[in-house]
Amino acid sequence: MAAHLQLRFLGTSSAASPSRNVSSMLVRIGQQTVMIDCGDGTHRQLLDRRLGNQDIKLSSLRHILITHLHADHVLGLVPLIMAIMGPPAPDQGGGGVTATTSAEPASRNPRLEIYGPCGLRSLIRTTLMMTYANLSLPYVVHELLWPHEYATDHAQSADAPLPSFNVEHNASGQSSEQFIGAVQGPARCVPVVPPGEMELPGMDFRLDEASATWPDFLQVGGQMVSAAPLLHRCPCIGYVFRELPVATPLDPSIPELINSQADALYKERGIRHPLSLLGRLVKARESVELPDGTLLQPPELYDTGRKMVILGDTFDATGGLADRTVEGPDVDDDGTRSKWLRGMVGLAMDASVLVHESTNIALPASLTSSKSIDSREAVRAKAILRGHSTPQVAGSFAGKIRARHLLMNHFSVRYPAPTDARLLEGADDSGRSHVNVERTAVMQEFEDQATEAWLNALGEHAHEVQPSRAIATYDGCVFDVPPPLQEQIEQAGRSSPLPSSSRNSSALNRHGRAPRGPPRRQGSSATLASQHQDVHEQQDGRSSSMSVGHPYASARRSTRGRGRGQNHDSRRHTRDVFEGHVRDPHN
8 A cells, every 4th residue: 555645834935924934844655754945943843733743753754855055945954953863962972072073973874864955065064063063863965966066075174175166157047058957146165064973975966967857866665756956046956756666455365375375384394474475475575386386476566656746946847948858768669769858847747746836926906905016927027036936837837747736835925824713713803804814815816826827737638637726835734645546446445435525625724624524535536527627617707616625715705806904703704714624633
């Protein structure tokens, strides 16, 4: 059976604000956890029970992937390292030991493996050294390098030459092929800092220039991780988690068959515990011949088709490669070689879920106090200058790669998250309630615009993909990736069909609560088809039945057509926004 896959958002803002923290999220793969980015305050977010993270154990966090080195994505990294691995206990001799002079670690297996772009090692080394940090366990940093970039020698000393990045740029600021799919910006020098005793030698992964990717550099929890460059204001990376083939359930008659030959197995082979052969069959995937000549084969493998695509900041997730292709290894019937898409488009195609930033948006007059209303094109142009995206950019890329789910994050501080409904329960402050309803309406607008662009980009593929509605995430948002189709079919065979009214989105609401009503078969064709119909109805201005379980959809009924400055009853509208779409994370 495939592992349970879940995305948890710890920070969803481009800058810290009262309602959102800066970038970080968790990818939960069964009992294992991978962190993507680690902005300032991430450790605090992990400890915040209000976000429903009390079931997250730091012991399950072994890998951290950094998309780029902007401050809002990395300044929480060293504090988190310190929380996990330092300082050493007094009886370990850690009194005056610093990160660069600490004693030999008891184990040379890294407690944390950290991946990211060039300069990440130096950033961590410098911060640990200058803050006199003490570590009790080892860690390792692996860097993903472009073709021309200097690899940081693990044994480098202060006498080593300073590496420089003098890159020729075209008029748009994008570099030549030596810096594929990235905007370098001003030339930078990576500081030369010797590694501390607790830093183990890491690996350097060079970009494969043919595919413009870093393919299969990490395997964790049945997921193979690859990466590709994105266009931003500095070298930036997006990560793709592709699920490896999963074994079908073992035929229940096989253990009975093995046990029926227990005597012969003991007499002929000395096997006292016949069911120990299941380990060879299932785990080692070896054929097993029984004494009567029966040959048992390992369970068949099937491709789950699940793929999670998580991008860093970007204004063009194709990396500027658009639809460029490279010759693949396969040869067609006419003798020509197959073509593979380069960069992130090739890696991310047919994604189960896409996480894409959406920093800015062109709001309608009813949702903004600004006297001048910018067009969508004008807002997009401004966002590109800052290296960021709008809902149209996010939706278009989701359509380009035929993603089934789209989650947006990295919102500007101009777009705060709706306040916690539990804080509003029973409140009489109509002004505060009105602010909450407006915030919810703004998030709905992000979703509306992204969904529209998504469907337009899908075109004729929309019926095949059957997309759900785009989701604007928030700190504490949880998304459960639908199980593989084969498991859905098996589950459907064991349970009675659910009414179509039971459908809902994969996202939980802003409290981490699940929707009330019957349980859902996530990702089933019937569910996705009905969701797809709902999306079209929404675009046509008709009412949508897709509100169940969606964080902002229920508020649409109470905010559509309302202008600014109208008074609303706080209790009634708090219920309109959240009632029936939340699950207490503590239950």
